[in-house]
Amino acid sequence: MPKTLEGQITMEKTPSYFVTREAPARISAMSRDTKLIVVVRDPVTRAISDYTQTLSKKPDIPSFESLTFKNRTTGLIDTSWSAIQIGIYAKHLDNWLQYFPMEQILFVSGERLISDPAGELGRVQDFLGLKRIITDKHFYFNQTKGFPCLKKAEGSSKPHCLGKTKGRTHPNIDPEVVQRLRDFYRPFNMKFYQMTGHNFGWD
Numbered sequence: 001m002p003k004t005l006e007g008q009i010t011m012e013k014t015p016s017y018f019v020t021r022e023a024p025a026r027i028s029a030m031s032r033d034t035k036l037i038v039v040v041r042d043p044v045t046r047a048i049s050d051y052t053q054t055l056s057k058k059p060d061i062p063s064f065e066s067l068t069f070k071n072r073t074t075g076l077i078d079t080s081w082s083a084i085q086i087g088i089y090a091k092h093l094d095n096w097l098q099y100f101p102m103e104q105i106l107f108v109s110g111e112r113l114i115s116d117p118a119g120e121l122g123r124v125q126d127f128l129g130l131k132r133i134i135t136d137k138h139f140y141f142n143q144t145k146g147f148p149c150l151k152k153a154e155g156s157s158k159p160h161c162l163g164k165t166k167g168r169t170h171p172n173i174d175p176e177v178v179q180r181l182r183d184f185y186r187p188f189n190m191k192f193y194q195m196t197g198h199n200f201g202w203d
């Protein structure tokens with residue numbers, strides 16, 4: 001990490017840190033004051049999104065339904081499949097809480113980032129002790145993309161949406177499998193709401 005001067009904030013973005021066992025100890029050893037921001041979304045949608053991304057690179061992989069189960073007949077979920085494992089947020093958070101207090105971690109709702117991007121970024125700015133510079137007036141809803149986009153990209157006067165790899169159409173998944181996954185995640189989600197003091201409304 002580069003040295004941070006007075007009045008500067010250094011940011012680093014690596015999604016996999018949240019689920020990497022060694023990351024909290026290493027980051028804490030570097031700086032105990034580090035603030036951590038994690039974007040979380042409904043773990044079932046997250047798993048399907050994860051699968052959709054892999055499918056776009058390797059079209060020959062087995063179906064989502066077959067990867068979900070260790071044994072489809074008994075309904076035993078394959079928790080070693082990373083698409084499933086990553087969504088057990090309470091377990092990963094437990095690991096971080098061994099090194100960082102809850103006050104240093106902000107969980108951003110992926111759902112609200114879409115429905116109210118300025119509101120969610122308001123929380124981020126407050127958490128970082130920044131003035132609320134980014135507000136509603138910076139966004140518009142792009143009907144073609146189906147997502148909020150920036151009215152002007154940084155250093156440009158043109159609107160800017162996220163790229164093609166963000167906001168892909170998900171495949172249809174057998175509703176029974178989706179329900180089984182909802183049942184699987186419910187207790188972990190409840191624990192996560194308790195730990196964060198925030199109901200993300202996934203159930």
Ligand SMILES: Nc1ncnc2c1ncn2[C@@H]1O[C@H](COP(=O)(O)OS(=O)(=O)O)[C@@H](OP(=O)(O)O)[C@H]1O
Nearest residue numbers: 049050053110113114147148149162165166167168
């Ligand atoms: N404004 C806006 N525009 C487009 N997409 C948006 C936006 N806000 C949030 N999202 C959601 O971001 C999801 C992809 O982000 P990821 O961090 O998973 O992408 S990546 O894994 O780093 O490629 C992506 O997930 P999918 O819909 O599953 O593709 C989007 O739902």
